[in-house]
Amino acid sequence: MTVKEFLNQAYEFDKDIESNKLQIERLRVIAEYVSVPESVKIHGQSFKKSDHLENTVALIVDLEAEIIDDIQKYVRAIKDIRRVVNAIADQKLKLILQNRYLNFMKWNEIADNFGCSVRRVLQLHGFALIEAEINFTKFHLDRRDMIEL
Numbered sequence: 001m002t003v004k005e006f007l008n009q010a011y012e013f014d015k016d017i018e019s020n021k022l023q024i025e026r027l028r029v030i031a032e033y034v035s036v037p038e039s040v041k042i043h044g045q046s047f048k049k050s051d052h053l054e055n056t057v058a059l060i061v062d063l064e065a066e067i068i069d070d071i072q073k074y075v076r077a078i079k080d081i082r083r084v085v086n087a088i089a090d091q092k093l094k095l096i097l098q099n100r101y102l103n104f105m106k107w108n109e110i111a112d113n114f115g116c117s118v119r120r121v122l123q124l125h126g127f128a129l130i131e132a133e134i135n136f137t138k139f140h141l142d143r144r145d146m147i148e149l
Contacts, residue, residue, distance in 0.1 A: 003084075003133045007101040010081055013074035014104065020067045024060055031056040078102065080139070087135040093128035096121060 031053055081101055088094040092114070099105040099113065111118045 003129055003136045006084070006136055007081055007097065007132065009077040010074060010101060011104055013070050013077055017067055017070045017074065020063050020070070024063050024067075027056055027060050027063070031060070084132055084135045084139050087139075088128065088131045090128075090131070093124060093131055096125050097128050097132060100125065 085094055085097045085101070088097065096110060096114075099110045100107075105113075107118045107121055111121045114121060
């Protein structure tokens with residue numbers, strides 16, 4: 001795993017969690033509002049209304065379990081990323097990484113906060129990644145149970 005992949009873990013988990021939440025929301029709407037006859041035959045096979053609801057509820061429960069698992073991974077990723085980033089001595093470089101990889105800010109937002117150009121932020125980001133790579137390597141050697149994508 002590269003340092004950038006490591007730093008992007010939280011963002012990836014966040015997106016997975018949000019996606020699953022949207023799916024659950026849609027399934028709940030379907031379960032609550034879709035009108036299904038008490039019994040229906042499709043291709044010669046009978047289905048009951050209760051079967052439809054049971055299947056939908058089971059899917060919701062499975063997705064909720066995935067979310068709980070992703071949240072646990074997300075929290076561990078945040079903790080690991082913070083450890084690597086907080087070990088950077090230069091405050092400006094540290095803030096760039098925090099804003100990008102923990103607060104999920106866009107480059108132009110970070111540049112606005114720093115009062116400089118996006119190009120300058122990207123240059124500083126490059127320096128920050130060098131520092132983070134050193135900490136990541138040290139951290140990775142100290143802790144073999146880091147989260148893998």
